[in-house]
Amino acid sequence: MTDSTLSQRSGNGIVIHGMPINQRIDWLFQHARRHSDEFQSSESWLARSRYLAEHPNSITTFKCMDGRVNIPVVTNTPPGIILPFRNLGGRFHLGWPHLGEVIAAHVLTVAGQGRRSLALITYHYSKGDPRRGCAGFNYDTDAARTHTFEIQRQMEAVFSTGHSTVYPLVCGFETDEDALVLHGSGGEVLDLSTLSSTNHDTLPALLARLYPDMPDQMRQEMLPLVRGNISHIAEIKQSNRELNVEHREWMICIGRGFDWLHMPNQALIIGPYSPRLADPIRKPPASSRPTCESDVSPMTDFCCSP
Numbered sequence: 211m212t213d214s215t216l217s218q219r220s221g222n223g224i225v226i227h228g229m230p231i232n233q234r235i236d237w238l239f240q241h242a243r244r245h246s247d248e249f250q251s252s253e254s255w256l257a258r259s260r261y262l263a264e265h266p267n268s269i270t271t272f273k274c275m276d277g278r279v280n281i282p283v284v285t286n287t288p289p290g291i292i293l294p295f296r297n298l299g300g301r302f303h304l305g306w307p308h309l310g311e312v313i314a315a316h317v318l319t320v321a322g323q324g325r326r327s328l329a330l331i332t333y334h335y336s337k338g339d340p341r342r343g344c345a346g347f348n349y350d351t352d353a354a355r356t357h358t359f360e361i362q363r364q365m366e367a368v369f370s371t372g373h374s375t376v377y378p379l380v381c382g383f384e385t386d387e388d389a390l391v392l393h394g395s396g397g398e399v400l401d402l403s404t405l406s407s408t409n410h411d412t413l414p415a416l417l418a419r420l421y422p423d424m425p426d427q428m429r430q431e432m433l434p435l436v437r438g439n440i441s442h443i444a445e446i447k448q449s450n451r452e453l454n455v456e457h458r459e460w461m462i463c464i465g466r467g468f469d470w471l472h473m474p475n476q477a478l479i480i481g482p483y484s485p486r487l488a489d490p491i492r493k494p495p496a497s498s499r500p501t502c503e504s505d506v507s508p509m510t511d512f513c514c515s516p
């Protein structure tokens with residue numbers, strides 16, 4: 211899964227964005243079919259069932275559409291467990307009617323089943339080069355991080371700061387090593403790339419310090435995510451993968467359900483959440499590349515390559 215997530219090449223090794231458009235479309239359908247077959251396999255279904263039996267609470271993520279931000283893969287969590295909300299730049303506002311409805315329906319359904327909801331609100335950046343950060347925020351990590359704290363505040367305004375049922379937490383994602391960076395409720399920060407992959411005994415105490423107001427059961431459910439990410443980081447550090455990502459997206463995806471499409475540089479994914487979809491969906495001028503200075507639309511921002 212990791213290879214297909216990161217590769218920008220088709221099965222025969224050709225760089226996808228260099229192929230004729232008909233071949234790219236064929237590749238896209240084959241990729242979707244592979245993902246679907248894998249997701250429906252008995253092995254995958256059993257893995258999901260077992261995970262949910264052991265970890266019944268709900269986990270959602272709010273994240274940028276950037277293909278590198280693949281929380282299930284980087285936490286070694288079976289596909290289908292973590293419910294993603296993806297949008298250009300990871301921009302969300304709970305006042306958007308459709309987004310508010312979807313989240314409220316999910317939280318109420320989960321609560322009615324006697325389960326809690328953990329919401330990971332993410333921003334992403336690269337520690338090696340700011341230009342590998344989030345194009346949706348014009349590579350301004352501080353702005354991206356500030357936005358996630360605003361989403362957290364909105365979640366708390368809607369679902370309470372008591373955190374006994376819904377716990378929204380801010381989480382950075384460093385894309386060079388696929389490392390989660392946890393922001394604690396008191397302002398502390400825990401970069402998982404700094405932790406040893408061999409000593410997991412201290413993790414419960416670390417999480418208790420970061421999130422003293424989090425229900426114990428929910429902290430227990432964070433442990434496999436944290437352990438999985440630490441193991442994944444160790445694998446990434448051993449690998450020699452390409453880090454430079456140029457924005458060469460050639461398709462626009464609108465709506466939900468694109469969790470199978472996590473390959474960098476291929477697609478601009480626009481969630482159905484903003485009430486002003488005309489802005490991000492509109493086609494940039496064909497004759498010239500748009501500039502970020504003249505327009506604040508997320509689509510335009512993403513069209514600005516390094």
Ligand SMILES: [Zn+2]
Nearest residue numbers: 274276299344
């Ligand atoms: Zn981004």
